[in-house]
Every structure is written in C-alpha cells, then in structure tokens.
Amino acid sequence: GENVEQHPSTLSVQEGDSAVIKCTYSDSASNYFPWYKQELGKRPQLIIDIRSNVGEKKDQRIAVTLNKTAKHFSLHITETQPEDSAVYFCAASTPPDSWGKFQFGAGTQVVVTP
Amino acid sequence: DVKVTQSSRYLVKRTGEKVFLECVQDMDHENMFWYRQDPGLGLRLIYFSYDVKMKEKGDIPEGYSVSREKKERFSLILESASTNQTSMYLCASIVSRWGQGNSPLHFGNGTRLTVT
Numbered sequence A: 001g002e003n004v005e006q007h008p009s010t011l012s013v014q015e016g017d018s019a020v021i022k023c024t025y026s027d028s029a030s031n032y033f034p035w036y037k038q039e040l041g042k043r044p045q046l047i048i049d050i051r052s053n054v055g056e057k058k059d060q061r062i063a064v065t066l067n068k069t070a071k072h073f074s075l076h077i078t079e080t081q082p083e084d085s086a087v088y089f090c091a092a093s094t095p096p097d098s099w100g101k102f103q104f105g106a107g108t109q110v111v112v113t114p
Numbered sequence B: 001d002v003k004v005t006q007s008s009r010y011l012v013k014r015t016g017e018k019v020f021l022e023c024v025q026d027m028d029h030e031n032m033f034w035y036r037q038d039p040g041l042g043l044r045l046i047y048f049s050y051d052v053k054m055k056e057k058g059d060i061p062e063g064y065s066v067s068r069e070k071k072e073r074f075s076l077i078l079e080s081a082s083t084n085q086t087s088m089y090l091c092a093s094i095v096s097r098w099g100q101g102n103s104p105l106h107f108g109n110g111t112r113l114t115v116t
Helices: none
Strands: A004-007 A012-014 A019-025 A032-037 A046-051 A056-059 A062-067 A072-077 A086-092 A106-113 B004-005 B010-014 B019-021 B023-025 B031-038 B042-049 B064-070 B073-076 B089-092 B111-115
Touching: A004 A086, A012 A019, A012 A062, A019 A086, A019 A106, A032 A062, A046 A062, A046 B004, A062 B010, A072 A086, A086 B042, B010 B019, B023 B031, B023 B089, B031 B064, B031 B073, B042 B064, B042 B073, B073 B089
Parallel strands: A012 A106, B010 B111
Antiparallel strands: A004 A019, A019 A072, A032 A046, A032 A086, A056 A062, A062 A072, A086 A106, B004 B023, B019 B073, B023 B073, B031 B042, B031 B089, B064 B073, B089 B111
C-alpha cells in the first residue's frame, strides 16, 4: 500500500522568511495530493491540493510542487506570518478506487517567530 | 459550507468500557470516515463507509467497529476500551466519488479520548 513520508517534523522560521515542507510517496498510482493545516485545537483544513497532471499550483503565499518521476511533492509558504504557525499534513490518494482513503504524512509543526 | 459535527470534544473512559463516538454531517455526503491522530504518526484510517449499512476496514481496524444506520450519521465503537486507544479521533466526510473527480476530506473538530 501507499506510504507517505514527511520532513521535517518541526520547522522554526523567522517571520517573513520562507518555509518548505517535503513529502515522498511510494505508490506511483497516487494521483491526488492535498495539504492540510491544523491549528491548535482545531480541525485539519485543506489549504491547497494538486493533481498528478499538474506540476505546480499557487494560491497567494502558498504553493505546491509535484515531481511524479521522483514521487515527491512539496509545500512552499512565502513571507511567513505568525498565523501560519500550525501543524501541516501532506496526503496522497488514488481516486476513484480509494475514494477518501488518504495516506497522511506524520505532520510538520511550523513555528513562525516574530 | 460542509459541517461535520462530533458529539464530544473530550471523553474520559475506563479500561474495558464500551465507547461510542458519534459523527453527523449535514451535506448529504455518501462517504464517511474515521481517522485516528497520534503525534508523530499523522492520521490513520480506522474504518470507512461508502453508503448506509456499508462499512469497510481501514488500515488500523483492530479493536474498533462502526455503525452507519443513517446517511448523515457514522458511529465509531470501541467494544472494550484499552489504554492504547487513548488518542484524538477525527471523523470526516467527502462528496460522492462518481463524476466528482478528486475532492478533499471535510473533518470534524475531533474527540480527544482518554482511557484510564
């Protein structure tokens, strides 16, 4: 089955700097890769996703890149702000066969210091 | 906006008790899921259901069962709670897979269960 590895487990950045979180997956059939942000005491919420037919996607200060050959994808946050502090999870799935059945990375605790 | 509601935010139960975790979604989603969240392990799928009365095992089903009697409600059952089931439990739902392409999960706020 699919296995997703996420690095680093913790990431401290100065406000205004960039943050990068990397994930690798094992199943070459995986074709959908969402990223979730979980603030302390709250539910995970989707912040950006990418499909296997796209190499890069941006939404304001966040972007995701996908390298299908190497089987890895990354989250990039630019101009970090204190409200970016949270745990970030990457995930992978192979819809429609495994609809909703995501394999998650272990999470990255991001701390943005003013 | 999709709303997934878990009935309890915090639960404390004793070893051996039967525990029910309830989840309700209001968007008529066919598909519902129970994940368990532990530090350093991310989210792991326990059970899921693609329709009423249907259930399928996820990656870590041992010690759990589920019930889906109504479309909007999906219950997770710990038949005999053990201390290693102390965890955060997250319910989620997702739109129908047919003709929808890819779609993200919508999560509830979670139930933090402590088994003593």
